[in-house]
Amino acid sequence: MEEQYIIQSHHLKKCFQEKVALENINIKIHKGEFCGIFGKNGAGKSTLFKIILGLISSSEGDLKISDHLSIGYMPENIALYDHLSVHDNIQVTALSAGYEVSNNKMKDIVEKVNLPSRTLAKNLSLGMKRRLQLAMATMCKPVDLLILDEPTNGMDVNSVLWLKDFLLQMKKKGITILVCSHSLNVLEQLIDHYYILVDGHIVKDEDWNSKLHNQYILTVNDNMNEEEISLIKNHFSIVKQEDDKLIIHSDKKLLDISRFIIENHLPVEDIDKEHESLEDIFLESVVNHD
Structure with a gap:
């Protein structure tokens, strides 16, 4: 299918x-x-x-x-009726979509976005205007x-x-x-x-999945042999191996990895955790294609 x-x-x-x-x-x-x-x-x-x-x-x-x-849309640019209040901006948006917001629902909406109901849109801060836009995009109708x-x-x-x-x-x-x-x-x-x-x-x-982008840097001593490296490979994904550093990828906690190393008497001198972020991936992708 x-x-x-x-x-x-x-x-x-x-x-x-x-x-x-x-x-x-x-x-x-x-x-x-x-x-x-x-x-x-x-x-x-x-x-x-x-x-x-x-x-x-x-x-x-x-x-x-x-x-x-049913689609809710929040544009990049501020798009509000400046001469109308927070209440009226929400109500106009709802009516244009074929809905009417009751007094109780209106109270719930403005409380959720923490806005003063009767304040004119033109008197809101930029951040408050963005929250009003979000309310208009998501709360006036089922989305x-x-x-x-x-x-x-x-x-x-x-x-x-x-x-x-x-x-x-x-x-x-x-x-x-x-x-x-x-x-x-x-x-x-x-x-x-x-x-x-x-x-x-x-x-x-x-x-x-952010949890799958956790990487750990293992500092190993010169005594680590191929058998011990193979043991690490069987339990973790080795991203890179250079000099005295092994970079592994794992969704396990640092404590669990430390316990594994101790229980297997592996010659690891230090462990550092680093996180490959979305921003890292984005910057790498942009640089590689510029």
Whole structure:
């Protein structure tokens, strides 16, 4: 049976006159997946989002989106009715989608995003405006798919931490989330799959599990023999071996690895933990394709 995706593209291409913004874009997004689209400015992220949203059409290729999909969208740029209050911005957005927000639900919404209901949008700080945008994108109607374009722009540290927790709750509800952001460290614990775009091309397409990107550096002495190295290889994935260093990959805790070394009397003098982050992978991908 063919695997089902709520979004699937085949060889998408988008040209603006002579400029190719996207080429050969193949993405597959499962229901309930948290997917990241990463790239430098001008890589084609926002263009891809606009095609998915139906705001612009592709020049070539196919895009399939599940029927009856309710989409919430938060654009990169601030898009509010400045002369309306927080309450009225939310209500207008709901009405335009065919819903009406009750007083009780409105109270719940503004409490969740910690905003003053009657304050005019033009008088909000940049971070508060972003939280209002998020409320308008996610809380005015039931949402199946949430698309966020640089959601952390303008947010202070506390707002970013709030956003991270908010998105985690959305993910737990089974909402599919598609996000592009420069704040890769914020998303590490949320991402299921990611794509990296360079100059309109996908250069990386991988599942992500932050726990599987833990690496440990073992400092070994000169007495380690081939049998002992083989024992380590049988229990861990050796990423690199150079001089007196063995770099291994493992999802085990440092204590468990230390216990294994002690129990097997391995000549390891020191263990350091390092983490290969999404940002490390992103920077490496961008440099290799520049």
